[in-house]
Amino acid sequence: MTSPNPPVAPAAKRSLRERIDLERIGLALAAPVLAVLLSLIIAGGLLAVSGRDPFDAFSIMWNYGTASDGQVAVLNKATVYYLAAAAAAFGFRMNLFNIGIEGQYKLAMMFAAFVGSQVDLPAFLQIPLLLVVAMCVGGLWASIAGLLKVYRGVSEVISTIMLNAIATAVIGVLLVPGIFAPKTGGTTNSIQTEKISDSSHFFSIETQGGTLWGFIVIAVLVGVAFQFTLNRTRFGFDLRATGRSESAASASGVNVKRMVITSIVVSGALAGLVGLPELMQNTPYFGQNVQTGLGFIGISVALLGRNTPIGIAFSALLFAFLDASGAQLPTRGDYPSEIIPVIQGTIVICVVVAYELVRRYGLKRQQQKVGAELAAQAAAAAQKEVAA
Amino acid sequence: MVANHDIDITVQRGTVHALMGENGAGKSTLMKILYGMQKPDEGTIAIDGEQVEFSTPADAIARGIGMVHQHFMLADNFTVWENIVLGGEHLHGIGAKAKARIRELSDQYGLGVKPDALVEDLGVADRQRVEILKVLYRGARILILDEPTAVLVPQEVDALFDNLRELKAEGVTVIFISHKLHEVLSVADAISVIRRGTTVGDADPRRVTARQLAELMVGAELPSPESRESTVTDTEMLAVEGLRIAKPDAEGVERVVLDDVSLRIRKGEILGIAGVEGNGQAELVEAIMGMLPLDAGTVTLDGTDLTGTLTRARREAGIGYIPEDRHRHGLLLEAPLWENRILGHVTERPNSKGVLLDPAGARADTQRIVEEYDVRTPGIEVTAASLSGGNQQKLIIGREMSHSPKLLIAAHPTRGVDVGAQAQIWEQIRSAQREGLAVLLISADLDELIGLSDTIRVIYRGRLVADADPATVTAEDLGSAMTGAATGHIESDPEALAEAQAVAAEGTEAAHAAPADDAPSDAPSTDTADDEQAGE
Numbered sequence: 001m002t003s004p005n006p007p008v009a010p011a012a013k014r015s016l017r018e019r020i021d022l023e024r025i026g027l028a029l030a031a032p033v034l035a036v037l038l039s040l041i042i043a044g045g046l047l048a049v050s051g052r053d054p055f056d057a058f059s060i061m062w063n064y065g066t067a068s069d070g071q072v073a074v075l076n077k078a079t080v081y082y083l084a085a086a087a088a089a090f091g092f093r094m095n096l097f098n099i100g101i102e103g104q105y106k107l108a109m110m111f112a113a114f115v116g117s118q119v120d121l122p123a124f125l126q127i128p129l130l131l132v133v134a135m136c137v138g139g140l141w142a143s144i145a146g147l148l149k150v151y152r153g154v155s156e157v158i159s160t161i162m163l164n165a166i167a168t169a170v171i172g173v174l175l176v177p178g179i180f181a182p183k184t185g186g187t188t189n190s191i192q193t194e195k196i197s198d199s200s201h202f203f204s205i206e207t208q209g210g211t212l213w214g215f216i217v218i219a220v221l222v223g224v225a226f227q228f229t230l231n232r233t234r235f236g237f238d239l240r241a242t243g244r245s246e247s248a249a250s251a252s253g254v255n256v257k258r259m260v261i262t263s264i265v266v267s268g269a270l271a272g273l274v275g276l277p278e279l280m281q282n283t284p285y286f287g288q289n290v291q292t293g294l295g296f297i298g299i300s301v302a303l304l305g306r307n308t309p310i311g312i313a314f315s316a317l318l319f320a321f322l323d324a325s326g327a328q329l330p331t332r333g334d335y336p337s338e339i340i341p342v343i344q345g346t347i348v349i350c351v352v353v354a355y356e357l358v359r360r361y362g363l364k365r366q367q368q369k370v371g372a373e374l375a376a377q378a379a380a381a382a383q384k385e386v387a388a
Numbered sequence: 389m390v391a392n393h394d395i396d397i398t399v400q401r402g403t404v405h406a407l408m409g410e411n412g413a414g415k416s417t418l419m420k421i422l423y424g425m426q427k428p429d430e431g432t433i434a435i436d437g438e439q440v441e442f443s444t445p446a447d448a449i450a451r452g453i454g455m456v457h458q459h460f461m462l463a464d465n466f467t468v469w470e471n472i473v474l475g476g477e478h479l480h481g482i483g484a485k486a487k488a489r490i491r492e493l494s495d496q497y498g499l500g501v502k503p504d505a506l507v508e509d510l511g512v513a514d515r516q517r518v519e520i521l522k523v524l525y526r527g528a529r530i531l532i533l534d535e536p537t538a539v540l541v542p543q544e545v546d547a548l549f550d551n552l553r554e555l556k557a558e559g560v561t562v563i564f565i566s567h568k569l570h571e572v573l574s575v576a577d578a579i580s581v582i583r584r585g586t587t588v589g590d591a592d593p594r595r596v597t598a599r600q601l602a603e604l605m606v607g608a609e610l611p612s613p614e615s616r617e618s619t620v621t622d623t624e625m626l627a628v629e630g631l632r633i634a635k636p637d638a639e640g641v642e643r644v645v646l647d648d649v650s651l652r653i654r655k656g657e658i659l660g661i662a663g664v665e666g667n668g669q670a671e672l673v674e675a676i677m678g679m680l681p682l683d684a685g686t687v688t689l690d691g692t693d694l695t696g697t698l699t700r701a702r703r704e705a706g707i708g709y710i711p712e713d714r715h716r717h718g719l720l721l722e723a724p725l726w727e728n729r730i731l732g733h734v735t736e737r738p739n740s741k742g743v744l745l746d747p748a749g750a751r752a753d754t755q756r757i758v759e760e761y762d763v764r765t766p767g768i769e770v771t772a773a774s775l776s777g778g779n780q781q782k783l784i785i786g787r788e789m790s791h792s793p794k795l796l797i798a799a800h801p802t803r804g805v806d807v808g809a810q811a812q813i814w815e816q817i818r819s820a821q822r823e824g825l826a827v828l829l830i831s832a833d834l835d836e837l838i839g840l841s842d843t844i845r846v847i848y849r850g851r852l853v854a855d856a857d858p859a860t861v862t863a864e865d866l867g868s869a870m871t872g873a874a875t876g877h878i879e880s881d882p883e884a885l886a887e888a889q890a891v892a893a894e895g896t897e898a899a900h901a902a903p904a905d906d907a908p909s910d911a912p913s914t915d916t917a918d919d920e921q922a923g924e
Contacts, residue, residue: 234734234743241731244720250679251709251717252732253700363722363773370774373766 027362031354032304032347036318039346043339050336057335061325064332068209070324075212077320078313080277082219084298085316086226087138087270089307091156093230094243094263100160101271102295103167104141108134109275110171113286114180116196116279123199130200130280131218134272141167142268146261156264164295175288192287202280215277222270223309239263271295300348306355319344395431395587397580399530404552404562406572406593408605409582409806415565418582419532422563423455424448435530454528456519458535462507469503472522479526493524498554512664513544517551530561537571538803541664542834542867549575568833569598569807581605602807619656620842625826626653626676626795631685633671645671647850649685653795658817658827660841660858662834664870668850669830670712673799676828677709678702690794703732708793710784710801712830714777718784721773725765726754728772729787736791757786762812778809785816796820799830814840834863848872860885 044054064070084101091098112134121129145163148154174180181191203214230236242249242259250256274294279286301319305312326340395418399405409415420426422433424442432439435451442448445455462471473486480486487503494501499517507515516536523531533552537545552562552575566572572579572593579591581604589604631649634642646668653659663669674680676687678699686695694702703709709732711717719728730739730750738749754768761782765775772780781801788796798817802810817840821827831837837844838858846854846869854869855877862880869878 232745232747234740234745237727237730237734237745240723241720241734244722245716247716248718248720248731250699251677251711252734253698253703255698255700363771366771367774370766370770374764377764377766 027358031358032351035347035350035354038350039343042346043343046342047335047339052335056333057329057339060328060332064325064328065321068207072207072209072212073324074317074320075216076277077324078316079213079216079219080274080294081297081301081316081319082312083222083270084274084294085301085305085312086222086309087267087274088299088302089305089312090226090270091263091267092302092307094239094259096260096264096267097157098142098160098264098267099157099299100142100145100163100295101274101298102292103164104138104268104271105274105294106171106290107141107167108138108272109279109290110175110180110193110286111137112276113193113196113279116200117194117285120197120199126197126199127202130276131273134276135269136272138272139265139269142271143261143265146264150257150260190288192285195284196279200280201284204281213277213281215281218273222273223313227309274298300344303348304351395582397587399561399563400578401561402556402559403577404556404564404575406564406566406576406579407582408566408572408579408601415582419455419534419565422448423453423532449526449528452527452529453532454523454526454530455532456516456523456534456536458538460515460519462515462518464508466507467503468501468505468507468518471507471518472525476526490521490525493521497524497551497558499551512539513547516548520551530563531555532563534565536564537566537568538832539665541870542863543871545571569601572601573598605807618842619822621655621824623655624652625655625690626828627688628676629686631672631675632683633675633680634683645850646675649852651845651852653826653828655824655826656821657843658821658829658841660829660831660837660844661847662837662844662866662870663847665832667847669799669847672847673712673797673830676797677707700735704735706794708788708791708796710788710796710798712799714780714784719772719780722771724771725758725768725783726751728783729754729757733787733791753790757783757790761786778805781805781813782809785813789816789820793825795826795828797828800832802833802836834866838863838866846870854878
């Protein structure tokens with residue numbers, strides 16, 4: 001009883017059928033599919049009420065999404081969304097709400113742009129350097145919230161929201177001529193950093209639909225590393241345990257304080273990557289007109305994707321498709337592009353509710369199944385006794 | 389799923405009817421149905437011969453059924469009167485009339501509740517009386533008590549039973565759920581035993597012995613308690629010196645929860661800690677586990693000083709832990725069994741190799757634990773939440789024992805566990821003790837403490853105030869030390885001790901004298917009516 005290695009047949013590789021539980025997959029898919037359908041119905045209703053044909057609007061979006069230039073645009077957007085969602089999901093897996101991705105990625109992007117414009121190394125050094133700089137800045141900025149939570153009991157929701165505002169102010173202070181922006185005004189009126197060196201440009205793939213950003217490779221790597229860390233390492237187990245039950249994790253020997261800091265720093269470091277595709281593939285400088293709101297999109301995408309690397313890949317594609325094709329609505333017909341945020345918003349609200357319902361249903365169903373199976377076993381045993 | 393099937397229970401008006409059964413036997417499901425929290429698929433409930441159907445607890449309350457839960461639901465910062473009126477404002481208002489009604493009920497049933505006392509000033513037993521009064525205030529004529537004695541010391545249990553007899557005399561029907569055999573025998577007028585979701589028999593408390601009842605519950609003959617020889621050695625395993633912890637309470641006032649606690653456990657020794665809950669037992673455990681920072685004192689395991697180390701290091705050093713609240717501290721309820729097997733031992737084989745997890749190894753070992761410790765489950769991929777309490781506990785014990793601990797901290801190891809599993813768990817603890825395990829046993833069940841421990845210490849208000857030799861102490865004397873009435877070394881009157889031991893022995897002998905087929909252990913009893921009516 002006390003021997004840790006008993007002579008029990010080693011669990012053979014579980015067969016494919018054991019691994020694939022159709023019911024579980026069905027339950028997992030039910031919620032997001034229903035949420036998407038419901039939000040399309042609501043958005044369609046809104047369009048119809050305002051006197052426009054919803055089916056025409058949806059077909060414009062669909063046609064754009066199936067054209068090759070549309071697909072490339074969707075993939076590029078999805079790359080960015082995926083990184084933001086991975087940052088959010090990493091925190092969520094531990095019940096940490098990192099609302100500060102917004103501030104983390106902007107600050108990281110600015111520092112990366114500055115370093116990229118000042119340093120000119122060969123590309124195989126320059127690009128890793130920029131990645132590391134961005135991740136360090138994002139992680140450090142996020143660590144403030146982690147330290148506040150652990151040592152002062154400040155909720156990370158509050159502190160990261162505040163840090164977003166502070167990040168904007170910090171950018172305002174640093175992005176002035178003489179510090180991060182060149183002394184002499186550039187050709188435009190807006191203030192921005194100098195252009196990053198040519199060696200800082202990330203590779204891209206030319207397709208018939210346009211330029212596909214090579215950063216998609218980084219996004220895939222992040223997803224793989226995310227999955228591996230969470231499911232195959234001790235650290236990942238501790239993190240998931242803490243997310244499921246902090247009290248049980250702490251009794252099991254997880255150092256919860258250190259875990260909080262580590263995971264929020266990792267989340268911040270991932271957030272640091274969010275701005276880089278834009279910087280290293282599209283706009284080679286950081287200026288006042290940088291894209292905002294990516295952090296919040298990331299939170300929505302993570303929620304829809306249920307914080308799993310595969311799930312957020314699909315939800316990032318969906319959100320990217322909605323955004324990219326929605327931009328076509330005003331130009332190709334008389335449709336307001338505001339319908340897209342409506343769709344996205346209803347998806348998120350519905351999906352949060354639906355996941356909770358599905359979770360409870362699944363738990364209850366499993367309890368019932370276990371009860372039924374045990375009862376069947378007991379009945380079989382009783383029958384055997386009678387026969388004997 | 390079939391949690392309950394063919395349950396036939398007939399409860400007579402004005403009686404105390406005990407409902408006994410293994411954990412997971414379906415007692416709680418049955419109670420939920422009676423209280424309107426769940427709907428039956430089949431069958432009927434009749435009160436006073438009238439068929440009723442409940443879809444919410446409110447329906448049940450309207451029909452005069454009241455439930456006193458195991459965990460009290462009272463607002464601490466309210467007075468007794470406010471707590472009772474809360475949610476029942478429409479009955480007698482919230483003013484003097486309500487207060488008068490509370491006094492009247494309290495006098496009528498001899499509960500002795502003071503309406504103006506603050507609930508936070510009340511002890512556990514008083515709070516329970518408030519809960520009972522709360523239910524009576526809402527007009528209950530049928531009272532369901534869910535394991536009411538779990539939190540009480542023996543003297544309080546006696547007082548509760550007096551209250552129940554009073555209620556009975558006034559015509560109130562009491563359904564009493566418990567798995568403490570001698571309590572049921574002393575208070576119940578009728579007993580129904582549930583096993584695997586069905587009634588297996590009714591018993592007459594005047595004619596049945598504790599042992600027969602236990603066998604009825606488990607459905608098999610219990611192993612008789614073996615004569616034990618001491619396995620205590622001279623080697624010291626755990627030494628705790630001068631432990632002190634002060635915590636600010638809700639009002640911010642510093643409260644000393646552990647004060648100068650010192651204890652030693654030798655290899656092969658079981659040290660029992662007796663005490664009313666909330667006297668520092670939980671903090672003592674958490675201090676030894678490294679989950680609470682110490683203000684003073686040291687913890688030494690097998691010669692290694694663990695005072696400043698983290699919980700994980702202590703677990704790796706060989707401390708096994710069966711937590712008091714397995715849902716909060718022992719399990720990840722929504723994770724599969726094999727992940728729960730990893731919990732607490734993630735750095736050890738077979739759960740991991742280096743920094744990587746070894747899911748295959750963990751799965752294989754979980755399968756072994758399930759088989760060796762008789763965890764009843766259809767597989768190791770189901771979530772821990774879908775197992776019954778007893779099976780969850782067996783999994784935890786299997787997990788902790790699998791890492792050859794030097795010290796096992798067992799906090800209420802058999803709480804909420806059925807009699808069959810209880811015997812198994814005791815046997816596992818004893819066999820590990822024979823192999824030199826040191827055990828710190830914390831329990832509210834005094835019979836368990838006396839039966840299992842080599843030494844007993846009594847904790848009261850954060851201090852170890854008394855000690856006793858389990859061979860020379862009765863539960864009653866231990867109980868009075870737990871309320872702070874006795875200190876130092878306690879030894880019971882030899883006469884009382886002999887009597888208590890005789891009572892225990894009688895149960896054993898009676899079981900041996902009665903032939904096995906005398907007890908209706910296998911077939912469902914036929915002495916319940918054939919029709920599917922259950923009710924009063």
